[in-house]
Amino acid sequence: MAAAAGLSVAHGRRPGPAGPVGTAGPRLLAAVVLLGGWQALASSGLLFRDVVPPLQALAAGLWAVARDGGFWADARVTGGELLGAVLVGGVAGGATGLLLGSSPLLSAAFERWITWFGPTPKIILFPVLILLCGVGPGSKVAMGAVSCFFPMVLSTAAAVRGVDPVLLRVARSFRARRHQTLMKVYLPATVAPLLNGVRLGFGLALIGVLLAETKLSNQGVGFAVMQAYARFDMPRMYGLLILVVGFAAAVNIVLGHGARRAAGATGQEH
């Protein structure tokens, strides 16, 4: 969602008067405070115990989910849909962004449509996607692809526009062909912002696929969450949500790290 609103969860942000951000000790302290607060709330009896289960019940739920073969079958379904969504949305978005970024005329004509449509909640398109792609995995892939498409277009177009004109002039002076310019200049010069685009697109595709599964599906992790809700199996629901958020955070960190390394290797700052 952060991507939808154009927010960059800053990496390497200026530390400011509060000093450098992020050391292991304070993070550990925060984790202890949050977990302790949760446990105190769960034990206090202020809230219904099943809704805010104690940590040991959460851990048991998480363990039960991780050991459950059904969960991994659902995860494979969701993973396949997600992969398809990122491939379709990423390639289509990257190609469209390349066109818009390399042509001022196309950008002036069409980019505003992408910018306007980009931040709208894509899940509202799901009824149409069901009609177009069916009730099976196709509509979930389409949902994720549509979600991934917009951040990919905008980040690719911005990345292509940010390529140093000197590099392009050098390519022209060497009489590089179109595909050579693409492979030898644009791709290496835009790898860091492209990875950031994939990072944002991946997060939105994951949301799109899982929300679609919660709405209409008989398999996948989103469906498993709704099953846990229907059975009021709160430890299982928490376990599923923790795994999903953990997976999203891990991919986000890995892609963000890759983007920073690529930016460092090419001397870019993002």
Place this chain on the structure above:
Amino acid sequence: MKVGAGLAGLLVMAGLVALLQWAIGAGIVDEYTVPRPTEIAAALPRLVAEEQVVSRFLVTAGETFAAAGLSTLVGTALGAALYRWPLLRRSFEPGFAVLAAAPLILAYPLFLVLFGRSSATVVVIAFASALPPVVLQAVAGFAAVRPVLLAAGRSLGLGRAAEFRHVLLPAALPSVFTGLRLALMFGLINVVGVEFLINLGGLGALINELSERYDLPGTWAAIGLVVLVSACFFVVLDGGERWLRRRG
């Protein structure tokens, strides 16, 4: 060139709509999947007359503004606290960064259990999704206040509270407004999304109801309406922020 290109873009879009109308008429596109654009346009007045679009819009807008207002207030206060106490910032800012990128809307079944199938659920999910980016924006805004302003305030003998009120807050106001813009964006996206998912409330629920009735032109028209409302909303917010930054 820019106006001409924009007009050309509009004409191409209109051409695509006309092409779709023709393709449906010629049987190339299935009319039971994609209704004719003229049918979609004709469904709009019906939606306004029969589906209480105006009152649904007000429900969605009310939930959006409630969530955005709450997250801006709480987020700015939390941002100020994180800025004020470095240990707090080092402890919790990375967590807010992770939460800002986390798919919190997926936890909507959990919120349904906690708050029931009510507007409270919609507002709380939108609030929870908007809060982390607002906090991060507020911390960044406070941290970016020029040290010379703070030094001037201290040399005038301002205490902590007066420094916050007379120096920090005015200097960080553009960032606070950016936070409000983010909160409104996240608010609208999540409110409409959750309304659609749990079939409750305003414009999101309208799309869900129409699709369950298999009212295809109505569904497409309602989707178009929501896209239009969102686009107008974001254009107005962007314009407002640019205006404020020019004045600031």
